[in-house]
Amino acid sequence: MAHRPITIDALRIGMHVAKLDVAWFRSPFMRHSFLIRTDEQIEKLRRAGIKHLSIDPTRGLDLQDTPAPHQDQPGTVAPPILVPQATVPAVRSLATMTQELLAARSARAKLEASVQSTFSRIAKTGIVDPEEASHAVHAISAVAQALNSHALFMVFSQGRDANAPLSQHALATCSFSMILAHAADYNLMAIQELATGALLHDIGLLQVPPATLQRVFDTSAPLTEQQRRTYEAHARGGAILLERQGGFTQPVEQIVAEHHAYLNGSGFPAETGGAFTSDMTRIVMVTDRYDELMTGFGGASPLTPHQSLQRLYQEGQEGKYEARLISLFVKVMGIYPVYSYVALTTGERAIVSVINTNKLHQPIVTITHDPSGQPYIVPLVIDIANQDPEAPPRGIRSVLGTIPEEFERAYH
Secondary structure (H helix, E strand, O other): OOOOEEEEHOOOOOEEEEEEEEOOOHHOOOOOEEEEEOHHHHHHHHHHOOOEEEEEEOOOOOOOOOOOOOOOOOOOOOOOOOOOOOOOOOOHHHHHHHHHHHHHHHHHHHHHHHHHHHHHHHHHOOOOOHHHHHHEEEHHHHHHHHOOOHHHHHHHOOOOOOOOOOOHHHHHHHHHHHHHHHOOOOHHHHHHHHHHHHHOOOOHHHHHHHHHHHHHHHHOOOOOHHHHHHHHHHOOOOOOOOHHHHOHHHHHHHHHHHHOOOOOOOOOOOOOOHHHHOOHHHHHHHHHHHHHHHHHHOOOOOHHHHHHHHHHHHHHHHOOOHHHHHHHHHHHHHOOOEEEEEEEOOOOOEEEOOOOOOOOOOOOOEEOOOOOOEEEEEEEEOOOOOOOOOOOOOOOEEEEEEEOHHHHHHHH
């Protein structure tokens, strides 16, 4: 059966819209093929100026299957439609969230190019210019202040693996460290100093032979004793490089020297003693490890942001890292970070919109798709921690990724 053209006045709940009379980019809807589930959907179409459309009678009700407007027909029952009920007012629209993510992704690409250029010069000359490092940190800081911190966190938590350039790991660790330091109430000057140390924390790896680095980063095979000593020397070697260069503060040099001096004494240099590391160094330890988990350091499988935060929390409880800082990091970023695309226990799909700092496992989400995978015309915001007792209980079953490409294409 062909699509049937109708007017907006003839549209009823249960009909399946096949086509609207406007181009998709002039419409407020992501799709022009969907089932009418509520009167609110019809009203939204009216407000959008839709006057004519086509329905697909093979996927929904036809004209003769529905009563005329304002007529009651005894014995007829509306088709069962599963529609989520909002339990909180709208926070940020999907369009806004998508634009935030795209802006952060664009900023990341520009910063990566700049930092890669800096690291290439250091590798060629063996010289670390304090002024150039300062400029790089100020550029990263400006981006961090201008953009949504959750968007920045998410874009630096994606799209890299253990084979990515060292400069990308340095940039990500620096960005994460800024976020954590801000949450820990560091002042601006202290954050700049911390960020410099975070950006340069692995600078000593530029002196390690590529074959050794390849073995360290990409495989779980044990290192030879010589390879282990060479790799472990990068922390002290980086600090010595900065000290000889001059122009760097002692806290920056300390971060570079001690970022592997774990609190339980398992790290290196062995004589440093993890119990005596600075608070700044402990922040970089946490963010450095988070990025390692994200990218699959040492031949491990890369983890999602959700999985990485879980693993990091476990390692903090084991005494290797500062548990207090890890808890703060998780509290700020969330067990389910903002922009995460999740499957709900109802079969619906949603995007995490707001972190619930009192109940981290129950964020506020924007439900986008029904259990069959069809998008809701009007995505609704649900506070998982404060649900309507008469609605089906919802929880997060799994993390699927981040905001899907269909949203990015629609709002780009």
